[in-house]
């Protein structure tokens with residue numbers, strides 16, 4: 001899929017912008033604080049309805065305005081879809097072909113994106129919730145069933161936690177009701193575990209190859225870490241193990257007043273030659289691992305959803321030496337993949353990789369194509 005047009009009204013430092021993008025590489029060049037990340041963020045919000053920015057505040061509406069609009073035209077093969085998001089201080093509205101869409105789950109997946117930002121170092125360094133969040137966003141884009149199941153899981157989790165507190169305080173409460181919730185929760189948990197495992201296995205198919213192509217180093221893999229150990233990820237194995245764990249730890253969970261086992265406690269890490277990159281990798285290696293992870297996701301999205309996702313890469317060249325910058329560009333020059341890149345400069349970039357690219361200059365909330 002491709003984003004062919006973007007227009008913004010009162011979005012951050014853009015009062016009005018209309019641009020057309022090309023099907024391959026689009027590069028936004030500009031000094032700091034000119035609006036490069038803001039442009040990328042607008043496309044992320046158009047795709048996912050939420051910003052990817054860490055510490056994001058709802059203040060994406062231009063200062064002193066009360067409404068902002070993001071509109072985009074998306075092309076999938078020959079089909080054209082118009083997506084729109086309108087945000088006021090009070091609410092957010094989603095439109096597909098000018099029709100108001102009530103449920104976010106009906107909106108998401110019209111535009112699939114893979115985003116890389118400098119904040120992504122948190123994927124290596126940050127808490128497990130950052131990594132779970134990434135898995136959830138990616139799986140939700142390619143599987144509406146995942147998004148649905150994940151939401152149901154969270155509702156059941158909340159109910160179960162509340163009921164554990166009730167049981168703790170009230171000894172005539174019905175313990176059978178807890179079993180009913182637990183069984184329902186296990187059903188959803190199995191699905192989530194299986195999807196995440198399948199996804200990480202798919203990432204690993206190309207991950208090491210891509211990492212080697214950019215960094216020159218081999219021996220990297222993503223390791224899925226569940227907080228319950230499973231010998232296998234088939235339905236019965238997971239179900240039996242969870243049933244056993246919940247039974248065995250009933251008193252512990254009762255005392256904590258919460259569910260301490262399940263995919264809401266999942267994690268993964270990057271393993272480079274049997275070391276966790278979090279503790280042994282340089283910042284450059286960590287950045288390359290995350291970039292390689294994201295590039296590995298392209299073919300998974302394509303296989304599962306039928307369309308190539310749009311690749312959004314914010315400030316990708318910083319901290320990369322000349323050789324790696326060019327290797328990276330070579331890698332993302334994939335025929336049917338649209339990429340949208342931001343950078344402060346194109347110094348030392350081999351012209352042959354950006355020959356057909358659209359290059360935009362970003363200056364103080366204005367965008368001009370070169």
Ligand SMILES: Nc1ncnc2c1ncn2[C@@H]1O[C@H](COP(=O)(O)OP(=O)(O)O)[C@@H](O)[C@H]1O
Pocket residue numbers: 011012013014030031032033034035036037038039059060061062063
């Ligand atoms: N709600 C807003 N209204 C107006 N300007 C904003 C708003 N939010 C952020 N900005 C401005 O956007 C600029 C930063 O843009 P950004 O896209 O992050 O820059 P960069 O080009 O370095 O990626 C800053 O000048 C900031 O003041």
Ligand SMILES: [Mg+2]
Pocket residue numbers: 033036037038314315
């Ligand atoms: Mg920026």
